[in-house]
């Protein structure tokens with residue numbers, strides 16, 4: 001109950017108390033940073049993005065990501081890892097382990113090449129881009145880059161562990177046959193805002209951001225904390241995120257976004 005003063009208004013001290021105790025907690029965003037696949041193979045290993053069309057240096061994500069972790073008080077941080085078994089469907093050199101679908105773009109007698117997209121026999125019939133063998137479970141290539149700051153107690157999300165289905169997003173596999181723990185954990189923490197950074201911008205970062213939007217989170221890509229494979233695909237990724245009312249910002253804009261909204265004018 002409030003004491004109403006002679007002007008019929010709530011006492012300012014009462015309001016201050018109410019603000020601190022209730023309103024601030026309701027209005028305040030709960031912010032999570034998702035660090036996507038900053039793993040050796042994507043930086044200097046078998047799928048190094050420096051060898052890909054955009055010629056990006058994956059190591060350049062380390063500084064902005066560490067600076068974010070040092071300067072912004074995120075309510076939680078999640079690290080994702082591409083974590084494939086030996087016989088994973090996405091590996092080019094595993095193509096002979098499975099049957100190509102009849103209508104596959106690769107005709108019989110013709111060899112598929114690395115980075116081609118093929119169609120594997122189902123069920124379900126699945127399109128799959130063929131990548132070099134990468135991020136094999138428990139190998140050096142699957143390790144997070146040694147200079148990335150790991151916030152103590154932050155969970156890791158492992159994806160792409162089913163040999164039969166690839167998984168770019170940290171939320172769902174590419175055919176939505178399964179879901180990781182991420183959405184449930186964010187819901188349980190009351191997370192409202194999901195900030196996404198990492199590698200590859202136009203693959204796993206993009207798909208994670210688009211699923212975050214779809215799941216109802218306010219979604220923000222931290223542009224300079226991402227590096228990718230193809231410039232055109234990176235441009236398209238940003239456009240898709242913005243079309244879904246997600247935001248693409250620079251790392252130096254994040255602190256006021258997270259801590260600023262907590263401040264009263």
Ligand code: VGL
Pocket residue numbers: 037042082090131168199200201203204205
């Ligand atoms: C990724 C290609 C294959 C990624 C994962 O993390 O962006 N890209 N697997």
Ligand code: ZN
Pocket residue numbers: 082084090131134135160
């Ligand atoms: Zn992969």
